[in-house]
Amino acid sequence: MKGETIARAWAVTRSDGLVLGFTDHDRALEFGGMTFRPDSGLSAKAVVQGSGLSVDNSEAVGALSDSAITELDLMAGRWDSADVQLWDVDWSDPENRSLVFRGHLGEISRSGGSFRAELRGLSEPLNRAQGRVYHPRCSADLGDGQCRFNLDAPGYSALGIVDQVDGQRVRLRQIDRHDARWFERGQLIVLSGAAAGLRGQIKHDLLLTGMQREVELWAELGLQPAPGDRVKLTAGCDKRAETCRMKFLNYLNFRGFPHLPPEDWLIAPQVNR
Incomplete structure (x- = not known):
């Protein structure tokens, strides 16, 4: 050239x-x-x-x-x-x-x-650092190829409508049949409106009266949804073995090591072991 x-x-x-x-x-x-x-x-x-x-x-x-x-x-x-x-x-x-x-x-x-x-x-x-992390909690992300859990399974997601937005707090309506905190550590996905396609990680999930609930995100979305926009909530996982077994019935795919001895055991005097 x-x-x-x-x-x-x-x-x-x-x-x-x-x-x-x-x-x-x-x-x-x-x-x-x-x-x-x-x-x-x-x-x-x-x-x-x-x-x-x-x-x-x-x-x-x-x-x-x-x-x-x-x-x-x-x-x-x-x-x-x-x-x-x-x-x-x-x-x-x-x-x-x-x-x-x-x-x-x-x-x-x-x-x-x-x-x-x-x-x-x-x-x-x-x-970036590569390799598997050996930790009592799961190293997989909920729904990924290692976890294999289907987030679209009945009961693990919900559709709602935005009622009010105040910074990181989003109040929703028409969501029921889910306990408080069910969606903590999960995702809020905007389905309609100018913010369609944006996702936020849920920090707190509060159950209000009737079919209303309020979720608080870890960070504000780049573009806030407007009242009337449709959203989807997906269940969250704290990566504990008990949560995997009881909430998601997915312990077969758990990718943690819950029986590893804790750090205080490793540094304790080597007596009577």
């Missing part, structure tokens, strides 16, 4: 399947069945790539555009961890291109009418 005809093209894929293409060229580019638009104001600093397990990194900078990346979507978290591909493209012959980066969006910050997003390469997960 000739240096004077090189442009950069981006493909960004959100977790909900939306795919957008951008370019820093002054005209649209087309290749791979996609159109890469020049009107987003998206640009990037130089991509830093290292050998070994060092983290590839860069930064994308752009203007918020109603037709592309909106501040509402950023606040709602819909761009978090979106997949990113970056090419150097010969704009005079788009088939002449090379993929120079593949990864995902990291931390996103907003200021005025612009945003700034970290780009994290594919090697980043290799720096």
Whole structure:
């Protein structure tokens, strides 16, 4: 490729399947069945790539555009961890291109009418600690491939309607037949309205009068649901063996070690053992 005809093209894929293409060229580019638009104001600093397990990194900078990346979507978290591909493209012959980066969006910050997003390469997960944790409590996440519990089983989820929202507290109606605290450590999933698709972890679950209950989230949703929006609650697990056996009837798949001796036993004097 000739240096004077090189442009950069981006493909960004959100977790909900939306795919957008951008370019820093002054005209649209087309290749791979996609159109890469020049009107987003998206640009990037130089991509830093290292050998070994060092983290590839860069930064994308752009203007918020109603037709592309909106501040509402950023606040709602819909761009978090979106997949990113970056090419150097010969704009005079788009088939002449090379993929120079593949990864995902990291931390996103907003200021005025612009945003700034970290780009994290594919090697980043290799720096995380791997291996199984030996602990009395379960190491699986409720409903994952190790736990194998079906969260859609009768009694372990509930549909409700938002009545009132006050920060991290969400009051719901039309939810019954569940004890207080049943959904603690579970999830609140917004099903309709502007915040549809957002999820929050439930900290407290209070049963009110009639068919009303109030849940408190660990953190506010990026975009708060409005009264009348539909939500789904899923049961929570504290990862104890007793909870797995009695609440979920799933002890066969328990991934903890409840009979491990505690730490005080390990450091006690080695007498009469």
